[in-house]
Amino acid sequence: MCGIVGILSTTKKDTALYIYDALTILQHRGQDAAGIVTSHKGRFYMRKSNGLVRNSFRTKHMAKLLGDMGIGHVRYPTAGSSSGAEAQPFYVNSPYGIAFAHNGNLTNTKQLEKELFEQDLRHINTNSDSEILLNVFASELAKLKKQRINEKDIFDSVSQVHKRVRGAYAAIGMIPGYGIFGFRDPNGIRPLILGKRTTEGGTKYMLASESVALTALGYQITRDIEPGETVVIDREGNVFTQQCADNAKYSPCIFEFVYFARPDSVIDNISVYKSRLRMGDRLADKINREWDVNDIDVVIPIPDTSRVAALQLAHKLKVKYSEGLIKNRYIARTFIMPGQKQRKKSVRQKLSTIELEFKGKNVLLVDDSIVRGTTSEQIVQMARDAGANKVFFASAAPPVRHPNVYGIDMSSEKEFIAHDKNVDQICQAIGADKLIYQDLDDLIWCVQQGNSNITEFDCSCFNGEYVTQDIDKNYLDQIESLRSDSAKQKNNTLDTSELICNDVE
Numbered sequence: 028m029c030g031i032v033g034i035l036s037t038t039k040k041d042t043a044l045y046i047y048d049a050l051t052i053l054q055h056r057g058q059d060a061a062g063i064v065t066s067h068k069g070r071f072y073m074r075k076s077n078g079l080v081r082n083s084f085r086t087k088h089m090a091k092l093l094g095d096m097g098i099g100h101v102r103y104p105t106a107g108s109s110s111g112a113e114a115q116p117f118y119v120n121s122p123y124g125i126a127f128a129h130n131g132n133l134t135n136t137k138q139l140e141k142e143l144f145e146q147d148l149r150h151i152n153t154n155s156d157s158e159i160l161l162n163v164f165a166s167e168l169a170k171l172k173k174q175r176i177n178e179k180d181i182f183d184s185v186s187q188v189h190k191r192v193r194g195a196y197a198a199i200g201m202i203p204g205y206g207i208f209g210f211r212d213p214n215g216i217r218p219l220i221l222g223k224r225t226t227e228g229g230t231k232y233m234l235a236s237e238s239v240a241l242t243a244l245g246y247q248i249t250r251d252i253e254p255g256e257t258v259v260i261d262r263e264g265n266v267f268t269q270q271c272a273d274n275a276k277y278s279p280c281i282f283e284f285v286y287f288a289r290p291d292s293v294i295d296n297i298s299v300y301k302s303r304l305r306m307g308d309r310l311a312d313k314i315n316r317e318w319d320v321n322d323i324d325v326v327i328p329i330p331d332t333s334r335v336a337a338l339q340l341a342h343k344l345k346v347k348y349s350e351g352l353i354k355n356r357y358i359a360r361t362f363i364m365p366g367q368k369q370r371k372k373s374v375r376q377k378l379s380t381i382e383l384e385f386k387g388k389n390v391l392l393v394d395d396s397i398v399r400g401t402t403s404e405q406i407v408q409m410a411r412d413a414g415a416n417k418v419f420f421a422s423a424a425p426p427v428r429h430p431n432v433y434g435i436d437m438s439s440e441k442e443f444i445a446h447d448k449n450v451d452q453i454c455q456a457i458g459a460d461k462l463i464y465q466d467l468d469d470l471i472w473c474v475q476q477g478n479s480n481i482t483e484f485d486c487s488c489f490n491g492e493y494v495t496q497d498i499d500k501n502y503l504d505q506i507e508s509l510r511s512d513s514a515k516q517k518n519n520t521l522d523t524s525e526l527i528c529n530d531v532e
Contacts, residue, residue: 028103028434029115029130030056030236031219033199033207035096037264038229039068043092046099049233049240051082053288056130056236057103060114061474064126065097066203071126075100075114096262097197098206100121100128103436113155119162122169123176123202129157130236131195131217132434134497137505139163139191160196164188176205178259178267185210185257189272193497195280195433195485197252199234204371206261209234214494216252216280216433216485218294221266222246230528232260237292248433250297254278254306278494281484282435284474285424286332286395299479300335303395305338305473306423310393312466315414317415317463320344323419324388329395329406330378336423346391349382351413352406386414392459396424398437403457411458419461425467426450429491430503437488 030053034042050061061083064076076083080101100115116128133139133156138186140159143149147166150159167184168176195216199209211219212472222241224231233246241248252258255272279295290300302463314320325347328337331354341348358377384390390410397403403420410418426445431437440446445453454462467489475481487493 028056028436029128030054030101030240031128031197031199031234032100032236032240033097033098033201033209033234034126034231035207035260035262035264035349036229036231037262038095039231040093040095042095042097042231045231045233045244046097047080047084047089048244049235050099050101051103052082052177052240052243053236056287057101059104060102061100062099062102062116062128063092063099064116064118064201065092065094066126066201067094071118071124071203073116073118075116077114080412096201098126098128098201098207098466101135102452113401115152115155115157115162117155117158118150123205125161125165125168126201127157127161127164127198128200129160129196129198130434131197131212131406132171132197132432133160133192134194134432134495134502135192142191147407152231154516156194160188160192160198161200162193162268164200165197167191178261178269181208181259182267182269182271186271189213189255193495195495202493204262206259207232207234208259209252210256210257210271211252211254213255213275213285214278215275215295216278216494218279218283218288219252220248220294221252221258223249230264232264232266234258237288237294238291242291248293253424276483277481278483278485279471280433280435281474281486282396282424282488284432285470287435290332290335295478295481297474297481301479303423304339305476306391306465306470307336309469309473310336310421310423310463311340311343313466313469314340314344314463318419318461320346321431322389322417323391325349325351325384326393327384328390328393329402330354331395332395333423336395340393340421342525349381349384350388351381352376352378352409353381374402375409378406379411380409380413382413382414385410387416389417389419390415390423391419393421393423395422396427397422397444397453397457398427399465400457401441403444403459403526407458411485417460418458420454420457420463422462423465424470425457425464425489426453429488429490430506431488432493432498432502432506433485433487433495438509441507442504442522502509 032049061080064073167187197217197219224246255275259267284302326341328334
């Protein structure tokens with residue numbers, strides 16, 4: 028899961044500043060690395076580095092990121108290493124020069140890498156599937172053998188990409204002297220939205236992973252890019268769109284609404300905030316059916332993602348709501364940290380308890396989901412250490428039992444606490460007195476109410492059903508070997524941060 032943004036301005040040359048601001052807004056989608064590429068007078072200017080956006084760019088870098096168009100990326104690693112060599116955007120010089128940023132995960136990378144080497148005669152320099160996606164597109168565009176391109180050429184090339192590539196991908200690219208473009212996989216698994224901002228000085232266009240990046244910077248939302256659709260914006264500000272995939276169908280990732288997206292975002296015309304309110308409602312209904320609500324003295328969310336659902340749950344149960352856990356905002360999101368040891372270390376650094384909200388009380392802790400159980404177990408113990416009489420636990424999502432192969436770091440089912448346990452066994456493992464999960468049908472209902480035209484979601488981490496229909500046990504074994512915590516630790520023993528080639532230093 029990553030965050031991507033692309034901006035084109037018809038007059039202004041301050042594009043890099045807006046991209047920087049957009050990336051800080053999308054920082055929750057990736058905290059491993061950040062990068063910006065701009066274009067000015069036919070040349071690319073690039074800066075990318077490990078770490079948060081605010082640590083990756085200084086005034087001297089921003090001053091040299093010239094141009095009226097550019098793209099940016101915040102990285103969340105699921106495979107390979109977390110070194111700077113795989114920071115995005117990526118770049119190829121042929122044809123035309125293309126800068127490229129990608130959010131998602133391809134599922135036929137081995138096949139594509141072989142094809143690129145043997146048929147397309149292209150070299151892949153990293154373990155990133157984003158570089159593979161870029162080279163597939165570049166190869167298709169090169170086959171046109173044209174000196175100057177137009178929007179139809181990009182549409183035709185993306186159409187061929189869809190025929191060759193499998194998996195989840197929302198991508199933004201830039202061609203110097205021409206413009207920017209973006210496209211989305213035929214299932215719409217990863218989000219991409221278009222907006223514009225008109226001022227006296229001209230018009231700016233933005234493509235971004237989430238609507239909040241647009242609205243926070245004063246852009247008006249135009250619409251979501253549809254599954255399989257491509258949008259092209261040329262230097263004059265002309266916007267062209269075309270459906271480039273056969274049998275495109277909405278199947279967005281439901282985990283965006285559970286955890287990844289900001290609550291103030293709207294994805295595929297579905298409010299993330301309202302979806303989480305409904306999650307709290309439905310979970311409260313289940314608690315009312317199965318538990319004695321009088322046993323609960325206080326509802327406490329595990330900040331930040333579960334706060335909306337927990338507040339609505341407490342309201343419906345007519346139980347006191349309290350912010351009993353305080354978050355250190357300078358610690359990264361523990362779920363997206365690349366390694367179990369780092370996650371364990373960070374939980375108690377990230378959260379602290381207000382003892383008076385726990386002492387002598389039966390506490391219901393509410394989280395958005397339980398994946399590895401690391402955080403849940405430690406927070407339950409923190410509640411007991413703060414004097415809680417009983418500690419109950421509720422998850423706004425169903426048990427995570429299957430790997431996610433579309434860009435979320437859920438690769439090894441053996442690392443999931445729910446992999447080989449029933450609810451009672453999970454409850455015992457995290458040390459809670461009671462545990463309750465949202466039902467999958469209820470979760471789907473909560474999200475679908477925002478847009479009844481979407482009839483299918485990717486719920487693979489909950490039900491093991493993969494919308495691309497190309498996932499088998501061999502593939503799952505393969506990604507486990509590449510993306511497990513032990514594999515990441517091994518890959519990160521080689522520090523390749525010096526391999527970054529930056530024009531802007």
